[in-house]
Amino acid sequence: MIDPPPGGQGRRPVGPTRREIVRGVRRELELAGLESPRVEAERLVAAALAMSVSELGLSGGERVDPAAAADVARAVSRRLEGQPLQHIEGTVDFRRVRLVSDGRALIPRPETEQLLDLVAAWRRARSAPVDALDIGVGSGAIAIALLDEGIAARVVGLDVSDDALDLARENARRASADGLGLRRCPPGIWSALETGEAFDLIISNPPYVTTPEWTDLDPVVRDHEPRVALDGGGDGLDVIRTVVSGAGTHLREGGALFLEIATSQAPAVLALLEAEAILTDCRVRVDLAGRPRFASARKGRSD
Template sequence: MRIAIRRPFPPGGRNGIQSRGRGQPAAGGGVRTRVETTGGGGSGGGAAAPARRGDGRWTVLEVVAWIAGDLARRGVSSPRLDAELLVGHALGTSRVGLYVRHDAPLTEAERAAVREALRRRRAGEPVAYITGHREFWSVDLRVDRRVLVPRPETEVLVEEAFAALADEAAPWRVVDVGTGCGAIAAVVAKHRPAARVTALDVSAEALAVARENVTRLGLAERVDLCEAEGAAWLAARPSSFDAVLANLPYVATGEFPGLQVEVREHEPRGALDGGPDGLREIRRVVPAAAAALRPGGFLGLEIGADQGEAVVALCAAAGLVAPAVRRDYAGLCRVVTARRAS
């Protein structure tokens, strides 16, 4: 079978994708590449952020610069971004706010908060867990250790979904399988205001986070949250949906030792582990999604970089048509799309 591989639009392109600094994924970036460890370098594992220089207190930007240097020495791939987010969180301000008060000295309480945030980051904890927030498609989401950190790569799946659900006023019926913190469900509901979205997850803890997000965003009336196993739930609802979107576990079990420390040791393994070949859940969901779609309906799946051919074959075996592989902005195969025949 010939696989269609579609190149991404340029960074900053359509549907709200914003170009990101090289460090953006480090607050919870792609899980397929080991890009950082935070235990080495510097002066051991303690978090002795600067308190004084001579007889003067450190200013906001001096502390940011010092932390950025410390994280860079420890191999963090986005030291400046991480430093700004950590200091902003400790001071209760935004990254822009740091520059507004760039020359203000830190109080002792502020220095203590900065030291605690730095201690946690040095231990490999994702920035998003420390701050409790992550932006996804310009939506601010609450996150913690109960859910995966939303990643920029998943915005490629959302972009494909919006291309398929082009009519913004249509009453689309959409399912988000493996919703986690509710990122995909919330963004679809926000940008397709007549749509009805069902968000599924097997984890009650993850659904509690998703519920907090959709409620805070004013979307609770149009996003239904359901604790259910995706394949079985879809199979029981034939020809019911215009789109099924799924970011399922796709990391092969044997790949875990090679993951980033922040992923391997901090994020929920159940949301990552896709079995021996990474396709255990995808293999179950594809035929169920094919049955649940209405004629002409759209299936979008996030995948691992080496899984495109296998997932396209699964779609074809389920009777779906026009399977295609979409690359992310790093040039890696990241999303498979297909449709039910009209």
Template sequence: MIMEGNPPGNPDPARQIGGLDPRAFCFRSFKEQTYRSAVTVLEGIQKSAGFLEKKGVDSPRLQAELLLAHVLKLPRMQLYLNFERILQPAEVDALRELVRRRGAREPLQHILGSTSFCGFELAVNRHVLVPRPETELLAEAGWQFLAQLNRPAVAMDLGTGSGCLAIAIAAKVPAARVIATDVSGEALDVARQNATRQGVHERIEFRHGRGFEPVAGNRFDLIISNPPYIPRAEIETLDPEVREFDPRPALDGGEDGLDAFREIAAEGSRHLAPGGRLMLEMGDGQGPAVRSLLEAQKWIVDEIRHDYTRRERIVIARRD
């Protein structure tokens, strides 16, 4: 996002988790010699799901299945055809470690090492915000606008993080080039890796720096961004997966959550080509404030789109 950096460190993996022996924490009803030699796929899922449920993890059964599928290198649905298969000791050990990490509320995407965004498998880690489903709507709005121009176009992804927006746009609009910026060098490393993996690296230029500084003198048909928009005081109320593992600068929008929008509203017009669009993701309930900030800087707000839960999520603006 506009500013990224190193988030808080990993929670210390304590030897005792919830009072359980770490050697048996997710299979506590089995004796050591029993579960090492006779744990079935179904039992592994059930015991893991029970542990995750006690740790407050959402959808514990699904999460357990995804973790075991990762260990076994199988599609998740294949587990249902292998419920009676006996897990090897190394597989039990690997599952136990992944379940321990998930029980400590490390995001599933970090454990698996990737997440899906607009159909693209992207690497994620502690240096980048894990892309959310609502951000797919922002990407879609961006590539639809560029595609209808019917000409070569240039977009800016401001605060690229994992590179999800830049990659989706470059992949969906072959005539487009993207300049993707981020203040975090570690985030740019992840984004470059993802762009290469998706075969669009030749049409994305990654630049290091804060805000619009890396694009001085450049103008774009599209400026798109998922900026930090969480009010600072609310960060501590977020789920541990977000609060402890997403990079804090990618979340922290200042006292009212609107600092990045002020900066973009004030400086963005110098970088927008005639007929171009500005597209931003925003937080729940921020629509009126973001509209006011943009209009105060002489932007014309064309549309505010809703996400899957009918919350105002994307603002689309232009210059006269």
């Protein structure tokens, strides 16, 4: 019997294995000084090969063809150029929802998932799903999670950014979040609502970084996430002040306001809330690490 010619039938695949590719990427990221090279290498390779990290782990011995290897190389170059991992992956998981993530809006953060824990606990004490207003809806993360978890039956999402509203619309469609209504608002926010329009829940993860802090942010954040999503003005409180000033008017009796804030802002935000006579039970709340990262208040009676 004559042996098959090189490249013909019976030729064994020669590319590197998935495991070898991950090892090589990890070395590149290590040399570039990235903080978590192993985790990032796995996530980048998995994203480029269009599979999950666990699928990648279970199939490490399989060979990677040249076209797929080129996709991995492109993903690694983007990361080494300083693009956020989540933009390269194209999606980010927030609570139970998978969201598209790109430069149109802030990448949803794990801290914000903890804000949803506080809201879910508040909601459990009530008899029915609530009507909610999400100020600074961004990618739609909070609003879509509220609907997905049955915390809210209807959410109005406001944002000053058309790009963010675009992304929120796309994410709502993908998540079949039919209860989300999106509106563009001016920086003063409240004129986007009808007179007398009121909600059981007002929630906001507003831009709260101070302008000097924004200048000093890690370039992966400063250069790739929208400034309007981060920069809250000289003391970081510009949008928080606007939210707090109108929340009482647009909350139903017994309704609640929940905010994500910076640790350093806790006393100032508490003072802003307490200065609104219509708001009661004003509180600063801590995250899982014990840092004051959230604030809440109620209007009138508790439920």
